[in-house]
Structures are given as C-alpha cells and as structure tokens.
Amino acid sequence: xxxxxxxxxHVDMDAFFVSVEELFDPSLKxxxxxxxxxxxxxxxxxxxxYAARKFGxxxxxxxxxxxxxxxxxxxxxxxxxxxxxYSAKVHEVLGHFSPLVEMASVDEAYLDMTGTERLHxxxxxxxxxxxxxxxxxxxxxCSIGIGTSRLIAKxxxxxxxxxxxxxxxxxxxxxxxxxxxxxxxxGVGKVMEEKLHAIGIQKIGDLAKLDDRDLENRFGKxxxxxxxxxxxxxxxxxxxxxxxxxxDPKSISHEHxxxxxxxxxxxxxxxxxxxxxxVGRRLREGGYFARTLQLKLRYKDFTxxxxxxxxxxxxxxxxxxFEQTRRLFFANWxxxxxxxxxxxxxxxxxxxxxxxxxxxxxxDERWKNALAAADHLRDKFGEAAIGLARGMKGGFRERIxxxxxxLPGKGKKKRPEA
DNA sequence: TCTGGGGTCCTAGGACCC
DNA sequence: TCTGGGGTCCTAGGACCC
Numbered sequence: 285x286x287x288x289x290x291x292x293x294h295v296d297m298d299a300f301f302v303s304v305e306e307l308f309d310p311s312l313k314x315x316x317x318x319x320x321x322x323x324x325x326x327x328x329x330x331x332x333x334y335a336a337r338k339f340g341x342x343x344x345x346x347x348x349x350x351x352x353x354x355x356x357x358x359x360x361x362x363x364x365x366x367x368x369x370y371s372a373k374v375h376e377v378l379g380h381f382s383p384l385v386e387m388a389s390v391d392e393a394y395l396d397m398t399g400t401e402r403l404h405x406x407x408x409x410x411x412x413x414x415x416x417x418x419x420x421x422x423x424x425x426c427s428i429g430i431g432t433s434r435l436i437a438k439x440x441x442x443x444x445x446x447x448x449x450x451x452x453x454x455x456x457x458x459x460x461x462x463x464x465x466x467x468x469x470x471g472v473g474k475v476m477e478e479k480l481h482a483i484g485i486q487k488i489g490d491l492a493k494l495d496d497r498d499l500e501n502r503f504g505k506x507x508x509x510x511x512x513x514x515x516x517x518x519x520x521x522x523x524x525x526x527x528x529x530x531x532d533p534k535s536i537s538h539e540h541x542x543x544x545x546x547x548x549x550x551x552x553x554x555x556x557x558x559x560x561x562x563v564g565r566r567l568r569e570g571g572y573f574a575r576t577l578q579l580k581l582r583y584k585d586f587t588x589x590x591x592x593x594x595x596x597x598x599x600x601x602x603x604x605x606f607e608q609t610r611r612l613f614f615a616n617w618x619x620x621x622x623x624x625x626x627x628x629x630x631x632x633x634x635x636x637x638x639x640x641x642x643x644x645x646x647x648d649e650r651w652k653n654a655l656a657a658a659d660h661l662r663d664k665f666g667e668a669a670i671g672l673a674r675g676m677k678g679g680f681r682e683r684i685x686x687x688x689x690x691l692p693g694k695g696k697k698k699r700p701e702a
Numbered sequence: 703t704c705t706g707g708g709g710t711c712c713t714a715g716g717a718c719c720c
Numbered sequence: 721t722c723t724g725g726g727g728t729c730c731t732a733g734g735a736c737c738c
Binding site: 320328329330345346347349350352353471504505533534535537540541586627 | 707708
Binding site: 390392472473506576578589590592 | 735736
C-alpha cells in the first residue's frame with residue numbers, strides 16, 4: 285500500500301473495430317455499421333457504430349437480430365489483422381506516456397501515471413495530451429478515465445464516452461460511485477445484479493452501506509470483493525495487480541460453430557483436427573507444454589458439455605491433442621446427434637516436455653521436426669497451406685475464422701506470484 | 703431475436719493421502 | 721466401527737469480460 289494515491293488512466297478506444305474499418309473505407313463514416321459478420325449468418329455483433337446503436341443494436345447481439353432492428357445497416361466481416369495492427373499503434377502511443385502500460389484487450393489499456401507530473405503535467409493536462417497524440421498518430425478517438433484505482437479509472441472512462449475525459453478526484457471515489465447502478469461495477473453481470481436487486485440493492489451506494497461480513501456470508505469471496513469495490517478499491521479478484529505486469533496465459537483454446545449443425549462424423553473429426561492444429565501451433569509459438577486437454581461439445585439445443593483429460597506428460601504436439609480430444613469426443617458424442625459447436629482447449633501449462641517416449645525415442649523427435657516445418661510453411665503461405673491428413677479428408681477443409689476480438693492480453697489476470 | 707470466440711476466475715464434489 | 725480433518729489434484733459447470 286502506497287501512502288500517496290496512485291493515478292491510474294483507463295484508455296478505451298471509441299467504437300474501435302468500426303473506427304478502424306472507417307479508416308480503410310471512409311464511405312462508412314456516419315452510417316449504421318455492424319462489424320462481426322453478414323446479416324444472415326450465425327454469430328453476434330462484435331461492434332456497432334453509433335448510428336447503428338441508435339436502432340438498439342449493440343455488441344453480443346445476434347447478427348440476425350441486428351439486421352431486423354436496423355435493416356439498412358452495413359454488415360462488415362471483422363479484420364483481425366487490421367485490429368492487431370492498430371492495437372500495436374495504440375500501444376506505442378501509450379508507451380510515450382508511461383512505462384507502466386497494460387493492454388487489457390485490443391482496444392483498452394491501463395496506465396499507471398503515478399509520478400509522471402513533471403513530464404506530462406497534471407492528470408487532466410496529461411489526458412489532453414494523450415488524447416491529441418492518439419488522434420494524430422492513429423486517427424482514432426479514445427476516452428480516458430482517471431482515478432486512484434483500476435476500478436475507478438475503468439468506470440469513469442465509460443462516463444467519458446465518447447471522445448472525452450473523466451477524472452474522479454482522490455477521496456471522492458465513494459461519492460462518485462454511490463448513485464451508479466450495481467451493474468456498473470465490472471464483474472457484476474446479469475446474474476449478480478438480479479441477486480442484489482432481490483435483496484433490495486439497486487445502487488452502488490446501497491452496497492456500500494452493507495456490512496462487509498454480511499456480503500461475505502451471502503456471496504462468499506465475491507461478496508467481500510464487492511464490499512471493497514463499492515468504495516472504489518481494487519479489492520480482491522483480478523483487479524488488484526500492479527499495472528503492467530504481464531502474465532503468461534492459463535489456457536489456449538479454439539472453437540468453431542458450424543454454419544449448420546452437423547452429425548457427420550468425418551466432418552466433425554476433421555474440424556477437431558483443425559482445432560487441435562491451431563491449439564498446438566499456439567502452444568509451440570508460446571513455448572508452452574499443456575498437461576490438460578479439454579473437448580467442448582455443443583448440441584443443436586445449445587446444451588454444452590466439457591470433458592477434460594490430464595496427461596502424465598505435458599505436450600505441445602498436434603497429434604497428442606487430437607488423439608485425446610478425439611477419444612473424449614467419441615466417448616461422449618451420441619452418434620449422429622447434430623452438433624453446433626466443437627472446441628479444443630489446452631491448459632495446465634508446464635515449461636518443458638517432461639519425459640520423452642522411452643519406447644520410441646525417435647518418434648516424437650520426428651513429429652517435432654515435421655511440425656516445425658509445417659509451422660514454417662504456414663508462416664510463408666498462410667493457414668490453408670498445410671494440414672494433417674485427417675483435416676484434408678475428402679477434399680473438405682472446415683474454414684475456421686479467427687475471432688477479431690480474440691487478441692492477446694484479454695481477460696482477467698491474476699496477481700503474479702512474488 | 704436464437705444465441706461467436708477467446709479468455710479468467712470461482713465453486714463444488716470426489717479421489718487420494720497422511 | 722457409527723466414522724476426523726486438512727491438503728491437493730482433477731473434473732465439470734457457470735458467471736463474466738471484450
């Protein structure tokens with residue numbers, strides 16, 4: 285705990301995906317634009333322009349719903365490479381303002397600005413400069429929230445939107461939060477919100493009046509964290525790590541929803557192979573060896589199961605991943621049942637491969653070489669260049685789209701171990 | 703309206719060990 | 721016999737975020 289309060293910035297890009305698309309196609313400007321796929325596709329909205337939002341379109345809404353609400357909307361497929369490129373530009377701009385920058389996702393970041401006054405001036409002045417610098421270097425707008433904690437910075441950046449700055453003075457945290465809805469607390473979603481409403485809590489101020497122990501008794505660990513959050517602290521959970529500490533991922537996964545549900549075993553297996561390759565590739569890129577492999581299976585009616593298996597020896601090889609997930613698949617799939625989604629996840633990372641195959645010491649070595657060659661080819665000629673036999677069966681190759689929002693640095697992070 | 707994809711964290715029960 | 725208690729690992733599911 286430091287004695288003088290920290291100064292945290294939360295920088296959130298305004299309608300990031302849409303704005304980037306507008307840079308590539310200026311004719312989109314001012315129009316209702318929906319990024320995430322075509323109007324008749326399965327899938328949800330990744331981002332909507334402000335013009336589209338006026339019709340009630342918002343992110344996470346099914347594309348087909350958006351099309352009904354706003355028939356004139358222009359539907360655009362996402363361009364992950366573009367977002368990555370611009371995210372890197374954003375990161376670079378931010379790096380000129382503080383050495384402690386943490387990209388929380390493609391389009392938002394935390395900066396610890398504590399102690400930068402002599403360089404960049406008082407918070408509002410620094411924010412103004414950052415804003416201008418962002419605009420001139422990336423041609424993108426951002427909103428900036430300033431506070432003494434991540435939580436306050438995050439909540440105030442939402443109040444700053446669009447294209448503004450919002451500063452909560454040190455000592456005014458609880459006062460700022462009190463009139464806001466409990467659902468405005470990051471981490472309080474629909475379910476928690478309803479539970480809180482059920483006991484008569486609507487505003488964050490109502491929450492702050494409750495006893496910490498009472499909240500802990502009702503909601504466990506989360507309840508205690510909530511008590512702190514109601515006062516503006518980064519108490520508990522993922523929020524209270526230092527800004528700028530980058531942490532290794534805990535899991536790597538890929539999943540695919542079929543355009544139409546399928547019960548075709550060959551097609552399902554070839555998809556599983558593709559997903560296994562994608563996961564294996566990323567394990568090798570990151571130098572991770574996974575001990576736990578998980579299959580995800582979603583049926584037509586949306587019921588979803590996950591089945592996991594932990595290996596004796598960690599792996600990063602496609603065929604190990606495929607072997608396990610295929611086994612799990614056939615042990616759980618009702619043959620012929622229409623499948624909506626398949627997913628493959630690797631977790632429980634270890635730094636090395638452990639013991640190699642003692643019976644066939646050359647086998648894994650050969651695989652490793654083959655995979656390295658395949659990785660190299662893909663780098664050179666693109667993802668479709670090569671695939672293991674199963675993935676190619678019958679000339680069919682499941683096309684799997686990369687998710688524009690799925691870029692490094694996402695999600696919640698835990699405090700790194702000392 | 704018919705529900706993506708990639709993550710993190712939490713809970714809870716059972717196995718297993720001492 | 722009328723049954724501990726803690727620790728850790730594994731698995732499954734679910735809330736939540738962008």
